[in-house]
Amino acid sequence: MTTTPSNLPRQIAENLTQLLSSWQFCSNSIGTRLFLYVLGSAAIGLAALSYSFYQTLVRGAQAEIQNSLSTQVKSVEAQLAPVEQQVRSLSGAANVLHRQGIKTPSAYEQLAFSALRQGSKLLTGIGLGQTPRAIVPDRQWFFPFYYFDKKVAGQKGKRLPAPDGDVIYSELFADDNYPNQDYYATPVASGKASWFEPYGSYGALIATYAAPIFDRQQKIIGVVNADVDFVDVTQQIANTKVTRNAGYFTILSAQGRIVAYPPAPPIPPKNLQPGPSAETVPELKPVWSSVRQGLASQTSGLLAIEGKYWAYQKIPSTGWVMLAAFPQGAIVTPAILTSIGAALIVTTLLGIVVLLFVRNLNRRLQPILDECNKLAADAQTQAKLQGQDEIGRLSASFFNLLAQLEANQAQIRQEASLRVQIQERQRQALEAESQVLQEDVGQLLEVVAAVEEGDLTVQAPVSDRVTGLVADTFNRLVEQLARIMAVVSSTAQQVTQSAETLEQFAVQTVSQVRLQTRSVEAMQALLQNIRNLTRDNAKQTQTANKSIQQAQEALVRGQGQMTQLTAEIDTLDRGTVQIVRRMQTLSDFVQLAVQFAKDQKRIASMTRVLALNAALLSTRATEQQDPDQFASIAREFEAVAAQVNDLAVQTSQSLIILQQRTEQIQTVVSGLNQDAEEIERIVKDFATGVEQSRQAFDEIRTATVQVARVGQQVTQSSQAIADAARDTLKSIREIAALASDTERQASITREQSEAMGQLAGNLDELVRFFRIAPEQMQTGSAAKILRSANDSGSPSNGTQPDPMNNENKKVTSSRRKS
Known part of the structure; x- marks a missing residue:
């Protein structure tokens, strides 16, 4: 007979009825008491377990949202890291040229052009500017800047000849009066590298990363600026779901400017104008207010606002904030259904298992009970045995096994002691070998650190091991x-x-x-x-x-x-x-x-x-x-x-x-x-x-x-x-x-x-x-x-x-x- 999903519950009920009818209930039977105890305690435990399971599912979903957000933050960090590395490399190269006494403008212009050609795909422009007469003494102000042609009208600078016709050169002192701009004044005043707020540039939303250039006396002699286009980042965020094929990610600047918002992608602002604020979006306004308060004491967190979970985490390199929005119904409803279904299934299965177990136990104990009844010679002993349950009847049979069990336990303890000693010797040998390997790796890492600092005279110790x-x-x-x-x-x-x-x-x-x-x-x-x-x-x-x-x-x-x-x-x-x-x-x-x-x-x-x-x-x-x-x-x-x-x-x-x-x-x-x-x-x-x-x-x-x-x-x-x-x-x-x-x-x-x-x-x-x-x-x-x-x-x-x-x-x- 073929079993279909529609008549499966009916067959289970019929089988359970047959088992109950075939089982003779008895008040002094251990099977009866065991069945009642198990089902009662199981009902209470399953209720608590269902609630705990529901909370676990919710916490797991929240952790999954935060993990997805952390992964996305690391992805954005990985995309921005090459830009920061390129700026540091250009700053170091300019510092080295300055130490060697190279004062020709063409050398620094070529250095900036090479940095643009070798930069990451997010990099749209890069250049370096000097403080008054610090790098090129013949000029008071000097800031060569190269950027890719955006194919729009009104771009400042001069296009390079072929084969570099896609690059435009701009001298920012003549074109932008850079000593009065924030991208120059801020790193010079603070002495630290920093990201600036996103702004519009010829139909695109970009952000500037600036870092100072120091000489041997740690005096600032100039700055390096790099412009980054976030088109690829926003497209990647728009095409990525938070988890379970639902939710979306949003990026806000430190001042609440929208960098990426998939439900309503922001229109790039006009040239040199800041991006739209989160206060102008009804959905983001209460979220940004709560996130700003949370960021005052921690770098990440989770909020529940207006039927959605909002996980937030600060992007370390830029100081910006990434949000992950996920609907609560996508978590709560499946968790409740799963908990109730699991409780019912476990209760049914547990009743069937206990019933089968008790029936099987009685069937296997019955021959032993019959033998015990035969051992009872007089009617008083039989009446005493009949008044006890199956365990009471069997207790007398186990007394004669105690001596043998004690002997077996002594033998087992001895064997266990020998095994513990062998395992202890193996553990000590492994620890000794691990210690030697750690020492070799530590020495090798010290040599690598010395080489990183520029010392090429050091040598790593050589041995007959793999590290040698x-x-x-x-x-x-x-x-x-x-x-x-x-x-x-x-x-x-x-x-x-x-x-x-x-x-x-x-x-x-x-x-x-x-x-x-x-x-x-x-x-x-x-x-x-x-x-x-x-x-x-x-x-x-x-x-x-x-x-x-x-x-x-x-x-x-x-x-x-x-x-x-x-x-x-x-x-x-x-x-x-x-x-x-x-x-x-x-x-x-x-x-x-x-x-x-x-x-x-x-x-x-x-x-x-x-x-x-x-x-x-x-x-x-x-x-x-x-x-x-x-x-x-x-x-x-x-x-x-x-x-x-x-x-x-x-x-x-x-x-x-x-x-x-x-x-x-x-x-x-x-x-x-x-x-x-x-x-x-x-x-x-x-x-x-x-x-x-x-x-x-x-x-x-x-x-x-x-x-x-x-x-x-x-x-x-x-x-x-x-x-x-x-x-x-x-x-x-x-x-x-x-x-x-x-x-x-x-x-x-x-x-x-x-x-x-x-x-x-x-x-x-x-x-x-x-x-x-x-x-x-x-x-x-x-x-x-x-x-x-x-x-x-x-x-x-x-x-x-x-x-x-x-x-x-x-x-x-x-x-x-x-």
Whole structure:
């Protein structure tokens, strides 16, 4: 026969009736008394149990609501934590750049841009502003701020060129006069990081998180601001139920402004206007008043208002409050129905069970009772046994078992004592092993804490246990990291010193070129004087030819000498022009050398920035416990290594160009030496011609007084020409000496550049220790900084790194196993 749910209660009643009819009730039967006692006490207990069960269900539902609220608060905290971490990282990076003496605005602008690109998906804008002349001394106020384009009209700032056209740059001193705004004044006055009330911004509801920047003396030198859009948070809250597919969550600010309210989502306010207040919503007005009173003494609680349970909890990071609303009927009605149904079911089942138990007990005791009746020989004993219940009849049968039970109990006690001793020895062994393991873990944690504080000289104790393998792996990783950081720091200092030396050589070279230029100009002036004096001599010679015909032959000979001198002067003039041109070429090469020195100085600055990023990544690596986060930091460190490699390649290319320019300078200097030797020869011939001219004019001095006067004037002019020629020769020798010094300094510059190239190569080989696969490569902040510096402030994407080596894989594998 098939049993259906509709006739199941009727069948249970029929079975219970058959059991009662088949059971012979007797006043002195233990079964009868047991049945009555059990049902009576069960009725009382079930009533109390039902009420307790109802209260338990209600408390469980309330705890479930509070747990769901706590989970949602942690979810919001987890979404806001990356923003706060990004602000702290930007503040720390700005502090490090300030300590290193970097005062260029472009470095801090690039730092803010990199923070925006690497921020969480909630981050819509970020920037850093200085107190008066604290970070960039050349400017009193400076606040670079980058934010994503919201595709609406009226946005302040300037859009960046492609491929960063989705980002807008705004200088908040010019666009917003930030010294008079709360997001600057509040963190500067309090010295603490804080969240501000939500407000409207170009059609979206956002909130600002601000944190101060401190220097070494803990003096505030600026602030970091980050804007957060709560669209994703509100959507997640709107799509999440409190529990049992009912209820909703609400977020209110510290002043009661609505951040999220799923029943009536708030419309984003106008630009820079605060969000709507909870006092304007009838449902939230009494709730917010009670929650505000509760928050005065505790951070969380539960209220019952107007047929709903309202659980509230403060969000620690922001100081805001999250509410969880749940209807009371969804808890009370199921609890009452469940309690009553459970009581009825338990009562019915208990009656059936007791009835079956008593029936079975009587059936099993009946043979024993029959035997007891047989043992009773006389009628008096039988009447006495009949007047007792089943237990009384059996009591006599148990007396003979007491002795045996006592013996069995003694044996059981002995065995139990042995078991307790064995368990005690096992417990002591486990405690000893646990103590040793705790000591090893404590020592390892102390070493990790020291590394987090920046001490790379500590070592974890190594043993033959599992913790020993972890300590050995950690020691090798710390040693490798300390060696790389030492080489990076030393290389950066050497590159900086070499760049400064190159710059000094370039300045000296420019000074020498200027001296050479002035010497050439003086030589040109002397040649012009010689030309003028020669022309005067020619005129005086023509006058003498007209005055005295007796000295015609001597004058003709002197005129020939003058013609030769004039030709040599023209030759000397052309040589001077050629020297001037070569000096101009040499000046151009020196300017190129100066530009190379500036490039080397820029490379040194980028090397310091890379060393800084490596130090920051090392600090973050010591703080991370999650292997995925540690792998991400390793990828960023590999990006830094790739940029160091690019830096080494650029240095090598610059060295090749400098070598070519040095060879060209040597060619020009060699040409100058040849021109100087040619001019020296011409000047010697010119001096010989002048001497011959002087002798010719001495021969005709005795002819007439007029010829003597003319000859005297010619002699003086020739002497002046000779003096000018000697001065010219002296200037040419000085030019040759300066050219030789320039060649020597260029050679020193090339040697310094080769040394810088070797240092960069050594640094690249050491940094190649950290590698990952090309498909896992991501863009790093150091890569963007270096690329943007090479492209005059325009950010670009990073390059592909080399694959991770086997040593790094072994370290990562051993740490994961540990």
